[in-house]
Amino acid sequence: MRFLSFSTATDGDRRLGLSLPDGTVLDLAAALEGTIAVPATLAEYIAAGPAFHEQVREAVAATASWPDDVIRQHDQVVLHAPLRPGKIIGVGLNYFEHVEESSRSLDTGKDLPTRPVLFSKPGTAVIGAGEPILHNSRLTAQLDWECELAVVIGASALSVAESDAFSHVFGYTILNDISARDQRRSGQWFYSKGQDSYAPLGPVVVTADEIPDPHDLQLSLTVNGEQMQNGNSRHMLFRIPQLIADITSGVTLEPGDIIATGSPQGVGAAMDPPQFLVPGDIIEATIESIGALSNPVKAV
Structure with a gap:
């Protein structure tokens, strides 16, 4: 199942939807009204637990067709971030080649980390597809x-x-782990990576059953159509089970929390010469089996 958050021009209220195989959007609460009470947000949906999710999954799978009034075309909706997580835990230096390029351009160590390098982003950093990444020239040129x-x-x-x-x-x-490279403070990354709009998220959340091997996905990123990143999740240094075990050794992960598992090579700071985002740029991050997340860069 492919969950999204959307609104329409009719009322502007955010609603929980499903992206269907034919490219349309199913208004999940309206579709199951009178059968299952579906929450308005994905965070609440996840918190309702796996038994509730299975009930919804079975109800959706059992329906061959939906009435027109619960179906929306993509050009009829505005997408938002699929959820606002309670915690975003980022993982730095988690791809082999990114460790090397970071040691050249960002003053990080040359040796591979022996434990996951963790940092956090606040929920206020989250934006959805199409929303602007804010470029404040008073705070960053990188x-x-x-x-x-x-x-x-x-x-x-x-x-x-x-x-x-x-x-x-x-x-x-x-x-998309947006970073103001010139706002790192004595090795601390929170302000560099946690400013408003620095966590574009989405456009959908794909349930785990549809991605049986998350360690074999192609990741890429373009700026104004020019490819900057091209990697594969098989090159993670610490894989998802290791990350979850390490984080939860002292921190409780709750339903709806997010672990951002790190970036492959190809960041702007490592280019020769370095290349950074400027207002007017369009940045698109793509991951196999999930989709593409596109955001403009806007001056503030």
Whole structure:
């Protein structure tokens, strides 16, 4: 199932939807009205638990066709970030070639990390597809990109073993880890990566059953149509079960939380000469089996 958050020009209220195989959007609450009470947000949906999700999945699968009044064409809706997570935990230096390029351009170590390098982004950084990434020239001249596979947590997790990690995953989406490279502070990344609009997310959350191997997905990113990143999740240094086990050794992951699993090579800071985002740029992050997340860059 491919979940999204949308609104229409009719009322502007955000609604939980499904992206259907024919390219249309199903208004999930309206479609199941009188049968299943569907929450308005994906965060609430996930928190309702796996039994509720299975009930909805079965109801959707059992319906051969939907009435016209619960179906929307994509040009009739405005997409938003599929959810606003309680926590976004980022993973730095988690692709082999990105470790090397970062050591050249960002003053990080040359050696591969022996444990995951973790940082956080606030929920206020999240924006959806089509929303602008804010470029504040008073704060940065080095606005950079990172296409990342994001893991959406489905069940509370603390002290989880690697062997049990995937049972706590609801699904996957795309996160563009926007960074003001010149706002790192004594090795701390929160302000560099946590400013408003620095976490474009979406456009959909794909449930885990539709992506049986998240460690074999192609990731790419373009700026104004020019390819900057091209990698594969098989090159993660620490894979998803290791990340979940490490994080939950001391931090509880809750339903709707997100782990951004790191970026492949090809960031702007590592180019020769370095290349950074400027107002008017269009940046598009694409991950196989999920889709494409496009955002403009806007001056503020």
